[in-house]
Amino acid sequence: xxxxxxxxxxxxxxxxxxxxxxxxxxxxxxxxxxxxxxxxxxxxxxxxxxxxxxxxxxxxxxxxxxxxxxxxxxxxxxxxxxxxxxxxxxxxxxxxxxxxxxxxxxxxxxxxxxxxxxxxxxxxxxxxxxxxxxxxxxxxxxxxxxxxxxxxxxxxxxxxxxxxxxxxxxxxxxxxxxxxxxxxxxxxxxxxxxxxxxxxxxxxxxxxxxxxxxxxxxxxxxxxxxxxxxxxxxxxxxxxxxxxxxxxxxxxxxxxxxxxxxxxxxxxxxxxxxxxxxxxxxxxxxxxxxxxxxxxxxxxxxxxxxxxxxxxxxxxxxxxxxxxxxxxxxxxxxxxxxxxxxxxxxxxxxx
Amino acid sequence: xxxxxxxxxxxxxxxxxxxxxxxxxxxxxxxxxxxxxxxxxxxxxxxxxxxxxxxxxxxxxxxxxxxxxxxxxxxxxxxxxxxxxxxxxxxxxxxxxxxxxxxxxxxxxxxxxxxxxxxxxxxxxxxxxxxxxxxxxxxxxxxxxxxxxxxxxxxxxxxxxxxxxxxxxxxxxxxxxxxxxxxxxxxxxxxxxxxxxxxxxxxxxxxxxxxxxxxxxxxxxxxxxxxxxxxxxxxxxxxxxxxxxxxxxxxxxxxxxxxxxxxxxxxxxxxxxxxxxxxxxxxxxxxxxxxxxxxxxxxxxxxxxxxxxxxxxxxxxxxxxxxxxxxxxxxxxxxxxxxxxxxxxxxxxxx
Numbered sequence: 001x002x003x004x005x006x007x008x009x010x011x012x013x014x015x016x017x018x019x020x021x022x023x024x025x026x027x028x029x030x031x032x033x034x035x036x037x038x039x040x041x042x043x044x045x046x047x048x049x050x051x052x053x054x055x056x057x058x059x060x061x062x063x064x065x066x067x068x069x070x071x072x073x074x075x076x077x078x079x080x081x082x083x084x085x086x087x088x089x090x091x092x093x094x095x096x097x098x099x100x101x102x103x104x105x106x107x108x109x110x111x112x113x114x115x116x117x118x119x120x121x122x123x124x125x126x127x128x129x130x131x132x133x134x135x136x137x138x139x140x141x142x143x144x145x146x147x148x149x150x151x152x153x154x155x156x157x158x159x160x161x162x163x164x165x166x167x168x169x170x171x172x173x174x175x176x177x178x179x180x181x182x183x184x185x186x187x188x189x190x191x192x193x194x195x196x197x198x199x200x201x202x203x204x205x206x207x208x209x210x211x212x213x214x215x216x217x218x219x220x221x222x223x224x225x226x227x228x229x230x231x232x233x234x235x236x237x238x239x240x241x242x243x244x245x246x247x248x249x250x251x252x253x254x255x256x257x258x259x260x261x262x263x264x265x266x267x268x269x270x271x272x273x274x275x276x277x278x279x280x281x282x283x284x285x286x287x288x289x290x291x292x293x294x295x296x297x298x299x300x301x302x303x304x305x306x307x308x309x310x311x312x313x314x315x316x317x318x319x320x321x322x323x324x325x326x327x328x329x330x331x332x333x334x335x336x337x338x339x340x341x342x343x344x345x346x347x348x349x350x351x
Numbered sequence: 352x353x354x355x356x357x358x359x360x361x362x363x364x365x366x367x368x369x370x371x372x373x374x375x376x377x378x379x380x381x382x383x384x385x386x387x388x389x390x391x392x393x394x395x396x397x398x399x400x401x402x403x404x405x406x407x408x409x410x411x412x413x414x415x416x417x418x419x420x421x422x423x424x425x426x427x428x429x430x431x432x433x434x435x436x437x438x439x440x441x442x443x444x445x446x447x448x449x450x451x452x453x454x455x456x457x458x459x460x461x462x463x464x465x466x467x468x469x470x471x472x473x474x475x476x477x478x479x480x481x482x483x484x485x486x487x488x489x490x491x492x493x494x495x496x497x498x499x500x501x502x503x504x505x506x507x508x509x510x511x512x513x514x515x516x517x518x519x520x521x522x523x524x525x526x527x528x529x530x531x532x533x534x535x536x537x538x539x540x541x542x543x544x545x546x547x548x549x550x551x552x553x554x555x556x557x558x559x560x561x562x563x564x565x566x567x568x569x570x571x572x573x574x575x576x577x578x579x580x581x582x583x584x585x586x587x588x589x590x591x592x593x594x595x596x597x598x599x600x601x602x603x604x605x606x607x608x609x610x611x612x613x614x615x616x617x618x619x620x621x622x623x624x625x626x627x628x629x630x631x632x633x634x635x636x637x638x639x640x641x642x643x644x645x646x647x648x649x650x651x652x653x654x655x656x657x658x659x660x661x662x663x664x665x666x667x668x669x670x671x672x673x674x675x676x677x678x679x680x681x682x683x684x685x686x687x688x689x690x691x692x693x694x695x696x697x698x699x700x701x702x
Binding site: 051052053054144145146147149150151152153155156157158160180182184209219220221222223224225226227228229230231233234235237238241254255256257260261262264265268269343345346348349350 | 402403404405495496497498500501502503504506507508509511531533535560570571572573574575576577578579580581582584585586588589592605606607608611612613615616619620694696697699700701
C-alpha cells in the first residue's frame, strides 16, 4: 500500500482519486483555497458537487490550511491537480514544506513561456522549487484521453505516465493500473507534455466548423461539418509534431495517447471545443468570454495567451517557420488579438 | 478544361462530380448496373436520390450500357467510384475498352488479399488490367476526410492524391482543387491506401464504446464513453502504422489526411462506426447484418473478411507479431468468427 497526496480538488484532481484508491492505496485529497466548498462536501457526504460521484473509501479530504498536516503524514507520490494558472501557487505551497525527494506527478496541462523560450510545466515546477533549495526532484506527468467525469465513472481508458527518469514511469504505471485505468510508461516527458498542452489549444480550431454549421441554413441533404473538423484535426497533429520536435521531444508521442488520443477526446467534449464552437459561430473571443464561457477556465485559450507572443518572436527571429504553423497563427490571432477565427484552408497541409 | 469520367454513381462517385465540375471541367458520370435508378433520376431531375442534392452543370449521366460511348468521347482522367466488391466488375468493363494510357484515380477503398499476401487496390486493378494487355497504366488514389454528403454540400475539406508516379499527384491536385476542396499531392500510394482501407476496419472498434454505453444504466454523473473511444482511436493509429510499414508504405501518412484525418471522420459518422456501435451493444456481427445493417455495405467488415484469414497466416508464419495487432485480432474475431467484440484492454499500447 502506498500513500498518495493529490493537491487540487477540482474535477480532475478529485477524479484522479479513483485509480489509486481502486488499486488499494491511501489517497489524501487536498483542496486549494478555491476548493473549500468542494472539500467540505466531500467530507460531509463523500460526494464532490462538480464531479457528482461518491468518492471511494480510502480517500480522505483536507482543506488548503491542512496541507502541511496532510504532507506530514508521509506520502510516496505527490500529484499536482491544480489548473495551469495555479501552478505558481502550488510551488509556493510545496516549496517551504517539501522534504525528501517524493516524486511529483502533474495532471495540470499547459506550457510556461518567457521571452522567446517555451518550457514544459514539469520543468517550470522544478525551476520554481529549486528556489527553495529543492534540487534533483523528479517531476513527471500523466496524459492521455481522460475526461474527469468518465474516469470517476470507471470508464476504460489508457494513459501514459512520463518522466525523464527511467525508473519512475514503470513504478507509477504499476502503482496506478486498475481493471479500467490502463497506464503505460514513457520517457518522452517533453513530447507527452507538449502534446497534452497543445491539444486544448488546437481543440479550439477543431470545434469551429460545428459552430459555423449552426450559423448556416441546413444543407438540402442535412450535411454536417465532420470533413472540415477532421482536416483541422490532422493539421493540429502535424503542427503538434513540429512543436514537439522544436522543443526536443519525440514525434512518436504525437501519434500516441497524449497526442492523437487526448486531442480526439478533447474534440468530442469539453470547454475547449465548446469555445471553438462559439468562435466558429462568428463570435470574437472577448464576446465568448463575456457570455457563454464567463467564469470558466478555458485552458486552450489561456495557453494561446501564453504562447502567442512567444510564437510571434520565434517567427520574426526565423527560429520557427510560420508556414509550418498556419493553424496556430489563426488561433493565436483569434485569442490574443480578438480577431475572428478564420481557417486558412489554402495554407494547411502545404509543408 | 479537362474531361473526367467517373465510373460508379453511388453516393461517393456522384459527390465526386462536384470538385471537377466546380473547377470548370466536363464530368461524365457512368452508373454501374446497380445504379440504373439513380442515373435515371439524375437525368430527369438533376438530383441523385441517395445524395439528395442537385448535381452541377457540366455533369452528364450515362447508364452502364453507355459506358463504351462515354469512354469514346475521350477523357483525360478516369475515376473509379465503385465499392470494393465492384472492383473486379470495373476491371472487366475497362479491360476490353480502355485505349491509351489515361490515368485511373480510385475512390474505392479496400485491400486485396490472396494466401499470405495483401495488396493495395490500385495494384490489384493494374494486375487485373494487365490481363487485357494494358501495361504501364498509372493507377492512383484519393483519400482523406470526405463524407460524400458533405462533399456534395460544399463543406471544406483537405484530401491527398497519391500515385507512385511523381508527375501525376501535382497535376491532379491542381486539376481538382476548388475554393472548398483542397487537394495535396503525395507519392506514398501504399501508405495512403493502407490507411484509407483500414480506417473503416478500425472504426468498427472505435464505435464500440458508445454501443456499450447504450446498454448500461446511465452513470450518476452522466459520464459518456469518449475516453475509451479515444484510447481505441490511438491504438488504431498505432496498428495502422505497423500495417503501413509491413506493406512498404511511409508511416508519415498515418498521421496525415488519409490516416488520422479519415479515421477521425469515419468515427464521427457512417456505416462502419454504426456497425461498431451495434457490436459494442452486445450483438454478434451476424445479428447486426440480419437486423440494423441489412442490405448495407459495411466496408470495414468486408475488409475484415478479406484480411482476417491472411492475418492468421501471417501471425502463424511469424511474419507479423500478433502482440502488435491486438485490436485487429479482436475485430477479425468478431467479424470472421462471429464472436463478441471484446476490447483486449491489457494488450493495447503494450508495444
